Amino acid sequence: MFLVIIFIITLNYMAISGRLDTFNRLLFIQGIVLFGVAFRELHHIDLLNLFFILVETLVFKALIVPYMLNRIVKRNNLRHETEPDISNFASLFIVSAIIAVSFILAYNLHDSHLKIVYFAASVSALFTGLFLIISRKKIITHIIAYMVIENGIFLLSLALGSEMPTIVNIAILMDLFTSILILSIFVNRIGDAFKTVQADNLNELRD
Amino acid sequence: MTFIPDNITVYFTAGCAISAAMFFIRSKAINYLLYLPFMALQVWFTWAQTCCLYQIEDRYFEADGIAIIFLSVITLLSILTPFHNYFYAEGRKDSIKEISQHNAVFVFFVLMMTGVLISAHIGLMWAFLEATTLCASLLIFHERSTIALEASWKYIFICSIGIAMAFIGILFLGIASQDANALNLSLENLGNNTIRMDPNWLKLSFLFVVTGFSVKMGIMPLFMVDIDAKDAAPSPISAMFSGGLMNVGFVAIFRFYQLFAHTRIHNWMNHVLMINAVLCILFAAVYIMRVKNYKRLLAYSSMEHGGIALLAVSAGGVGYYAAVLHLVLHSLTKAGLFYQIGQVKRMFQGKNFDRVGDYMRLNPWGGSVLLLGFICVIAMPPSGLFISEFMTFKALLDKGYTYVFIGVVLLLTIVLYGMGRSFMKLLFAPLPEGVTYNKISPWESISQLVLLGAVIYMGVHPPEVITEFIKHSVNTLPY
Numbered sequence: 001m002f003l004v005i006i007f008i009i010t011l012n013y014m015a016i017s018g019r020l021d022t023f024n025r026l027l028f029i030q031g032i033v034l035f036g037v038a039f040r041e042l043h044h045i046d047l048l049n050l051f052f053i054l055v056e057t058l059v060f061k062a063l064i065v066p067y068m069l070n071r072i073v074k075r076n077n078l079r080h081e082t083e084p085d086i087s088n089f090a091s092l093f094i095v096s097a098i099i100a101v102s103f104i105l106a107y108n109l110h111d112s113h114l115k116i117v118y119f120a121a122s123v124s125a126l127f128t129g130l131f132l133i134i135s136r137k138k139i140i141t142h143i144i145a146y147m148v149i150e151n152g153i154f155l156l157s158l159a160l161g162s163e164m165p166t167i168v169n170i171a172i173l174m175d176l177f178t179s180i181l182i183l184s185i186f187v188n189r190i191g192d193a194f195k196t197v198q199a200d201n202l203n204e205l206r207d
Numbered sequence: 208m209t210f211i212p213d214n215i216t217v218y219f220t221a222g223c224a225i226s227a228a229m230f231f232i233r234s235k236a237i238n239y240l241l242y243l244p245f246m247a248l249q250v251w252f253t254w255a256q257t258c259c260l261y262q263i264e265d266r267y268f269e270a271d272g273i274a275i276i277f278l279s280v281i282t283l284l285s286i287l288t289p290f291h292n293y294f295y296a297e298g299r300k301d302s303i304k305e306i307s308q309h310n311a312v313f314v315f316f317v318l319m320m321t322g323v324l325i326s327a328h329i330g331l332m333w334a335f336l337e338a339t340t341l342c343a344s345l346l347i348f349h350e351r352s353t354i355a356l357e358a359s360w361k362y363i364f365i366c367s368i369g370i371a372m373a374f375i376g377i378l379f380l381g382i383a384s385q386d387a388n389a390l391n392l393s394l395e396n397l398g399n400n401t402i403r404m405d406p407n408w409l410k411l412s413f414l415f416v417v418t419g420f421s422v423k424m425g426i427m428p429l430f431m432v433d434i435d436a437k438d439a440a441p442s443p444i445s446a447m448f449s450g451g452l453m454n455v456g457f458v459a460i461f462r463f464y465q466l467f468a469h470t471r472i473h474n475w476m477n478h479v480l481m482i483n484a485v486l487c488i489l490f491a492a493v494y495i496m497r498v499k500n501y502k503r504l505l506a507y508s509s510m511e512h513g514g515i516a517l518l519a520v521s522a523g524g525v526g527y528y529a530a531v532l533h534l535v536l537h538s539l540t541k542a543g544l545f546y547q548i549g550q551v552k553r554m555f556q557g558k559n560f561d562r563v564g565d566y567m568r569l570n571p572w573g574g575s576v577l578l579l580g581f582i583c584v585i586a587m588p589p590s591g592l593f594i595s596e597f598m599t600f601k602a603l604l605d606k607g608y609t610y611v612f613i614g615v616v617l618l619l620t621i622v623l624y625g626m627g628r629s630f631m632k633l634l635f636a637p638l639p640e641g642v643t644y645n646k647i648s649p650w651e652s653i654s655q656l657v658l659l660g661a662v663i664y665m666g667v668h669p670p671e672v673i674t675e676f677i678k679h680s681v682n683t684l685p686y
Binding site for chain 1: 266267328330331333334335337338340341344345348353354356357358359360361363364367368371374375378381382385386392435438439494497498499503
C-alpha cells in the first residue's frame with residue numbers, strides 16, 4: 001500500500017513538474033517502487049524470477065531509461081522545461097481526477113482474483129501517460145509518458161498475479177529496450193534535422 | 208545426450224545469422240547474394256511448416272491453416288521484394304552502408320512477421336508484433352529525409368502506444384482466464400476455456416486488442432500512421448507493408464476473434480467489426496478523393512480492402528472464407544501495384560499527381576501492369592477480388608444486412624471513381640510541360656505481371672490446395 005501511494009504521488013508530481021530532470025528522477029523512483037512491489041508479490045523465491053524482475057525494474061526502468069533520456073537532453077541542448085499546453089493547476093486537477101475515477105472504478109469491480117489497489121494504480125498510470133502525451137509538446141516528454149504507460153502495464157500484470165513464461169517475458173523486455181533505444185535515436189535525428197525537438201514540427205505528412 | 212535442433216530453432220538462428228552477415232559484410236555483391244540463402248530458408252521453412260500442420264512442435268509455436276496461407280504470401284513477397292530493393296537502391300545510388308543496413312533489417316522484419324504467424328502463445332505473438340514495429344520504423348527511415356524521419360517517428364511511437372493497448376487487452380484476457388482457472392495464455396488452452404470466462408472482461412479485451420492491432424492492419428481507429436508509413440517508406444517496403452504486415456495484423460485480431468467466437472459475445476464482436484469496417488471504407492472513400500500522390504492513394508485503398516475483409520468476417524458464414532481469400536488476393540495485387548508505382552516514381556522523379564502522365568505510351572509494359580492492377584484492385588472481373596467481394600456481399604445479404612450492403616456498395620463506387628480518375632490520369636493524360644523522365648527497363652515489370660496473373664488465375668480457377676487451406680483455417684468458427 002505504501003509503495004502504491006508513492007507511485008500515485010509521482011504521477012501527481014509529473015502533472016505539475018516543469019523540468020525534464022525532475023521527470024527523469026520520477027521515472028527512477030517509479031522504477032524502484034515497481035521493484036518493491038514486484039518483490040513483495042513474488043510467490044516463491046525462484047532465482048531466475050528474482051533476477052528477471054531485478055533486471056526489468058531496477059536496471060532497466062530505474063537506471064538505463066533515465067540515463068538515456070538524460071543523454072538525449074544534454075545532446076540536444078534541450079531547455080529544461082516541458083512546455084505544457086495547459087496550466088499546472090489544470091493538469092494537476094485532471095491527473096487527480098483520473099486517479100480518483102480509477103480508484104472508484106476499481107473498487108466497484110467485484111473480481112476475486114484481482115488486486116484492486118494495483119489495478120487502480122495501473123489504470124491511473126495508463127491514463128496519466130496518455131494525458132501527458134496529449135498535453136505536452138516536446139517529444140522527449142512523449143517518451144517519458146510512454147514509459148509511464150509501460151510502468152502502468154507492469155503494475156497491471158502484477159495486479160493479475162498470473163505470470164507469463166520466462167521466454168515471453170524476456171522477449172517483451174527486449175522489445176521494450178530496443179524501442180526505447182530506437183526512439184532515442186530518432187529524437188536525436190529530429191534534433192539534428194529540425195534544430196528543435198517539438199512535436200509541432202512534424203506536420204509535413206497530411207492529405 | 209545429443210541435441211537435435213527443431214525447425215523453428217534452425218529457422219530463427221539461420222535467419223538471424225544471415226541478417227547479421229548482411230549488416231556486417233560491407234560488400235554489395237555479397238550482400239545481395241546473401242538473399243539467396245535467405246529465400247531458400249524461407250521457402251524451406253514454409254514447406255516444413257506445411258508438412259507438419261497442426262502438430263505442436265513445442266509449447267510456443269504451432270502452424271495452423273491461416274498461418275500457412277499468410278506465411279506463403281510473405282514467402283512469395285520476400286522472394287520478389289529483394290529484386291525491387293536492388294532496383295530501388297541502384298536508382299538512388301545508395302551507399303553500401305545504407306544497402307547493408309536496409310537488407311539486414313529487411314530480413315529480420317520477415318523473420319519477425321513469420322514469428323507472429325506461427326506463435327501459439329499470445330504473449331509471444333505480442334512480442335513478435337512489437338519487433339515488427341521496430342524493424343518497420345527503421346525500414347521507413349531508409350531515405351533519411353525529413354518526411355521519412357517524421358513518418359518513422361510517428362510510426363514507432365503510435366505503434367508502440369497501440370501495441371501497449373493491445374497488451375492491456377491481453378492482460379484483461381488474463382484476468383478473465385484466471386476466473387476460469389485457466390492460467391496459461393497459450394491459444395490452445397485459452398480456446399478450451401473461453402466459454403467459461405466472464406463476457407465483460409472478454410469484451411473489454413477485444414476492444415483493446417482491436418484498437419491496438421488496428422495500427423498494424425491499417426484500419427480504424429489508428430490507421431493514420433500506417434498510411435504515412437506506406438507513403439514515406441521505399442516502394443518495395445510499402446509493398447511488404449500492404450502485402451505482409453497487414454495480414455499479420457489481421458491474423459493477430461483474428462486469433463482473438465477465433466478464441467471468443469464460441470462465447471456469448473460472438474454477436475457483439477461481429478457488430479464491433481462491422482462498424483469498424485464500414486468506417487474504414489467510409490474514411491478510405493473520403494480520403495481517396497482528396498489525396499495528391501499515388502502511394503497514399505494505394506495506402507488508402509489497402510485500408511478499404513482491410514475494411515472489406517473485416518466486413519466479411521463480421522458477416523460470418525461464407526464470409527470467413529471470403530475474408531481470408533480477399534486478403535491473400537489483395538496482398539498480391541497491392542504488392543504488384545506498389546512495385547510498379549516505385550518505378551513510376553523513379554521514372555518521373557516524383558509520385559504526385561501533377562508530375563506524371565502519358566505512362567502507357569512511355570512505358571507500355573509498366574502501363575499494362577498498372578491498367579491490369581487497376582482492374583484487379585477495384586475488383587472488376589476477371590480479378591479474383593471480385594469473387595471474394597461477391598461472397599462477402601452474399602454473406603451480408605444472407606444475414607439480412609441489406610442497408611449495410613447498400614451503403615458499402617455506394618462507398619465502393621466512390622472509391623472506384625477516385626481510383627479510376629487518378630489511374631487514368633497517370634496512364635493516358637498528356638505529360639505536364641517541363642516534366643522530364645528516365646527510361647526504365649521493361650524487365651522490371653515481370654514480377655508484377657506474375658502477381659497480377661496469379662490474382663486473375665485464382666479468381667477464375669482457385670487451386671484446390673489453397674481453398675483447402677483457407678477452409679482449414681476457418682472451419683472451427685461457428686456459422
